Each structure stands twice: as C-alpha cells, then as structure tokens.
Amino acid sequence: MKFLDQAKIFIKSGNGGAGAVSFRREKYVEFGGPDGGSGGRGGDIIIKCVDGLNTLIDYRYQQHFKAGTGTHGMGRQRTGADGKDIILKVPVGTQIFAEDNETLLADFTEIGQEMVLLKGGNGGFGNMHFKNSTNQAPRHANPGLAGEEMWIWLRLKLIADAGLVGLPNAGKSTFLASVTAAKPKIADYPFTTLHPNLGVVKIGNREFVMADIPGLIEGAHEGAGIGDRFLGHIERTRTIVHLIDGTQEDVVDAYTTIRGELEAYGHGLAEKHEILALNKADALTEEELAEKKLALEAAAGKKVHVISAVAGQDVDKVLFEVLGQLDDAKEAELAAEEEDNAPWTP
Ligand SMILES: Nc1nc2c(ncn2[C@@H]2O[C@H](COP(=O)(O)OP(=O)(O)OP(=O)(O)O)[C@@H](O)[C@H]2O)c(=O)[nH]1
Ligand SMILES: [Mg+2]
Numbered sequence: 001m002k003f004l005d006q007a008k009i010f011i012k013s014g015n016g017g018a019g020a021v022s023f024r025r026e027k028y029v030e031f032g033g034p035d036g037g038s039g040g041r042g043g044d045i046i047i048k049c050v051d052g053l054n055t056l057i058d059y060r061y062q063q064h065f066k067a068g069t070g071t072h073g074m075g076r077q078r079t080g081a082d083g084k085d086i087i088l089k090v091p092v093g094t095q096i097f098a099e100d101n102e103t104l105l106a107d108f109t110e111i112g113q114e115m116v117l118l119k120g121g122n123g124g125f126g127n128m129h130f131k132n133s134t135n136q137a138p139r140h141a142n143p144g145l146a147g148e149e150m151w152i153w154l155r156l157k158l159i160a161d162a163g164l165v166g167l168p169n170a171g172k173s174t175f176l177a178s179v180t181a182a183k184p185k186i187a188d189y190p191f192t193t194l195h196p197n198l199g200v201v202k203i204g205n206r207e208f209v210m211a212d213i214p215g216l217i218e219g220a221h222e223g224a225g226i227g228d229r230f231l232g233h234i235e236r237t238r239t240i241v242h243l244i245d246g247t248q249e250d251v252v253d254a255y256t257t258i259r260g261e262l263e264a265y266g267h268g269l270a271e272k273h274e275i276l277a278l279n280k281a282d283a284l285t286e287e288e289l290a291e292k293k294l295a296l297e298a299a300a301g302k303k304v305h306v307i308s309a310v311a312g313q314d315v316d317k318v319l320f321e322v323l324g325q326l327d328d329a330k331e332a333e334l335a336a337e338e339e340d341n342a343p344w345t346p
Contacts, residue, residue: 006155007059008099014042014067014083016121016144019129022075023137034137036073036127039144040080042120043067046087049108053091054161054207055200056154067118070144073126083120090154097153105152117152121145158198160211162322163234165262166243167254168215168225171279173197175243175309176212179319184212191215191226196233203319208326211237218257221264228265238329239273239322243309244296246280251292252299273329275321277305281313 017039024032045067068083096106096117106115124142131138164172168190176182180199185192197212211233217225234240240262244254255276263270278293289306296304305321307314 005056005158006153007056008063008151008153009059009088010064010149010151011045011086011088011118012066012149013045013118013147014069014120015147016040016042016123017070017072017080017083018143019124019126019141020073020075020078021127021139021141024076031137034127034131035075035077036141037075037078037080038073038126038129039123039142040070040073040082041123042070042144042147043083043085044116044120045118046085047096047106047108047115047117048087048089049092049094049111049113050089051092051111053089054209055091055158056094056156057200057207059154067120067147069147070120070123072144073123073141077126077128079126080123082123085120091156093159094154094156097155099151099153101153101155118148118150121147158209160198160234160237161208161326162201162239162241163211163213163237164241164243165213165234165258166215167217167245167258168192170215170243170245170254171309172212172215172243175241175279175315176210178309178312179315180210182212190217194226196230201319201322203316203323206323208322210241210322216258216261218261220261228261231262231265231267231269234272235267235269237272239275239325240269241275241277241318241322243277243279246278246289246292246306247283251278252295255296255299273325274302275305275318275325276300276302277307277318279307279309281306282308282311 019038020036022036024035065086067086070083071080073080094108122145124144127138127141130140166172173184173186173193176184176199179201182197182199184197193214199210201208201210213230214226220228244251293304305318
C-alpha cells in the first residue's frame with residue numbers, strides 16, 4: 001500500500017531583459033559609438049532537496065511560482081540585472097512529474113540534491129554588440145527571450161515517523177483523528193480499521209507523520225485477526241505509541257499481549273522506542289485511573305501517560321514525547337554517520 005502526498009503547481013522561469021539601443025554622448029566627441037548593454041537573464045526555477053521537511057503541505061497553500069524578470073540593458077554599456085531565481089524546497093523522496101502525472105522529470109533521493117527545472121530566458125544583446133566594420137552605428141538590439149512555464153506534480157511517498165499500536169478498540173483511530181486532519185473510521189467494535197491510515201501532526205512549528213494500523217490480537221503474528229501484515233508499515237517508524245484501553249479489566253494483560261506480538265513479529269519492532277498511554281481516562285474514576293496506571297508502570301517499567309483521545313486530554317504530552325524521540329533518533333543517526341566518515345586511525 002502506498003501513501004501519497006501530492007501537489008500540483010505552476011512554475012514559470014523569468015523573461016530575459018531586452019538589450020538597449022544607446023550611443024555614447026560626451027562633450028567634444030562628435031560621433032560616440034553604440035553603448036547599449038544587454039538585458040539581464042531571467043530567473044531560474046530550481047528544485048532543491050532539503051533536510052527537515054516531511055511533507056509537501058506547503059505546496060497546498062501556494063501553487064504558483066514565477067521567477068523574476070531580467071531588467072533591461074542600459075546605456076554606457078550597462079548590463080541589466082538578472083531576475084531572481086526561485087528555489088522550491090522539497091523533502092527527500094519527492095518525485096517530480098509532468099502535467100500528465102506520469103512522465104517522471106526528476107527524483108530527489110539525497111539531501112542537497114538540486115536541479116534547474118526551468119531556465120530563465122537569456123537577456124537580449126544591446127546595440128554595442130552589433131557593431132562591426134561595416135556598421136559602426138547599429139540601431140538594433142535584441143529583445144530578451146521569454147521564460148518557460150508548465151504545470152508539474154510533486155509526489156512523495158510518506159514514511160510514518162510514529163506508529164500507533166494496540167488491541168482492537170483501544171482508540172488508535174480516535175487518537176489519529178484528534179491530532180491530525182485525517183478522518184479514519186471510528187466505531188465501537190473491534191477491527192474497525194482494515195487498512196492503515198496516515199496523518200500529519202502539526203505541533204508548534206514542527207510536523208511529523210503518524211500511522212494508525214488495524215488492531216492486533218494474540219496470535220496476530222500467526223495470522224489471527226487481521227494478522228500482522230500491516231506491521232510492516234511501522235517497521236520504519238522511529239517510535240511506537242502504544243495505546244491501552246483503560247476501560248478494560250486487565251490493562252497489564254492488554255499490554256503484554258501486544259508486546260508479545262511485537263516480539264514474535266521481529267524486524268526490530270520490539271526494540272523500538274515505545275511511548276505508553278492509558279486511553280479513555282474520561283470514562284474512569286480517579287481511583288481506577290491511579291490503580292491501572294500504577295499496575296501498568298510496574299509491568300512496563302516506564303512512565304505511562306494518562307489520556308483521553310476523545311476529549312483531547314493530555315494528547316499533546318504524548319506528541320511532545322514523540323517529537324523528543326524523533327530528535328534523539330536523528331541525533332543518533334547523525335552521530336553514527338559521523339563515525340562512519342571519521343578518518344581511520346590505528
Ligand atoms: N470514552 C472514550 N471512548 C473512546 C476514547 N477513544 C476512543 N474511544 C471509543 O472507543 C471505540 C473504538 O475507537 P477506535 O478509535 O475505533 O479504536 P481503534 O483502536 O482504532 O480500533 P480498531 O480499528 O478496531 O483497532 C470508539 O467507540 C471510540 O469512540 C476515549 O478517549 N474515551
Ligand atoms: Mg481503528
């Protein structure tokens with residue numbers, strides 16, 4: 001299954017400036033030669049792959065991008081200024097397609113990768129350029145060349161940064177709906193979610209992608225329930241948010257069931273950082289909450305967030321922990337890369 005983020009945008013490179021027709025005028029020089037400068041080049045449309053972006057969301061708000069026009073040439077051999085380039089920043093994994101949404105124009109796989117998609121028009125020559133032995137005083141200059149324009153598609157396969165896991169009915173889809181604009185199906189029966197849903201969490205000035213997958217039950221790794229076939233979608237996430245329905249009798253059992261399935265599945269899921277949250281706090285008394293939280297913390301050996309996905313209560317605490325975790329993971333990756341690149345010393 002593919003998750004796609006895509007945007008259609010219009011791009012136009014700048015027109016070149018026109019060359020100038022002009023003659024030198026100076027005191028005591030009767031026939032000044034031609035001195036009209038050339039026009040400036042139009043700005044380019046450049047696409048650049050940068051760090052720190054996860055989605056194409058910015059291109060939903062602005063869809064037209066026009067680079068600057070070159071200014072005209074001027075007398076006294078002055079060349080016009082070049083038009084301003086436009087640099088469109090895209091995340092790693094972005095592909096650029098032509099307007100038919102099929103013809104691949106570019107594939108951005110590495111940070112720092114850059115490509116001029118549309119070149120600005122050249123500036124026209126000024127009349128000084130046309131002077132030769134037979135024509136000492138040309139009255140002719142070229143206009144600038146027009147820029148190019150087209151519609152393109154930006155497409156990105158999303159990779160979730162955080163994945164929601166839990167038993168059926170734990171409130172995973174409710175959580176996703178409360179923290180993103182995604183609209184997954186939510187209902188009071190198990191296996192409501194039959195395929196994964198993705199949403200973009202915006203928090204402060206940051207954003208990350210969260211995946212909601214179908215609920216797991218005991219034996220999922222052997223195919224029970226909808227099985228483990230969707231766990232592949234969270235193999236590449238940096239962190240897991242494990243939701244536990246607080247209204248069920250035995251929350252510790254719910255916790256260990258899911259842990260057992262993650263371990264049986266393998267592929268590093270059990271070793272992933274896990275954020276634990278006891279959900280449906282709004283439906284429980286203070287005492288019940290305190291008791292269940294304690295029991296869970298003892299079983300898991302870590303902090304448990306108490307939240308209500310429906311009421312949005314304390315969901316931001318979970319999101320901030322996800323952010324912190326993403327930053328830590330990124331730092332660790334960078335450090336590992338540096339180690340790889342370090343010069344060899346005996
Ligand atoms: N009281 C209360 N009910 C909740 C809360 N979160 C979810 N629910 C309810 O729990 C039921 C299941 O919610 P879903 O979000 O569909 O659960 P899920 O984990 O996605 O379930 P599956 O897709 O079947 O795995 C729905 O009736 C929700 O309204 C909560 O914080 N408080
Ligand atoms: Mg669901």
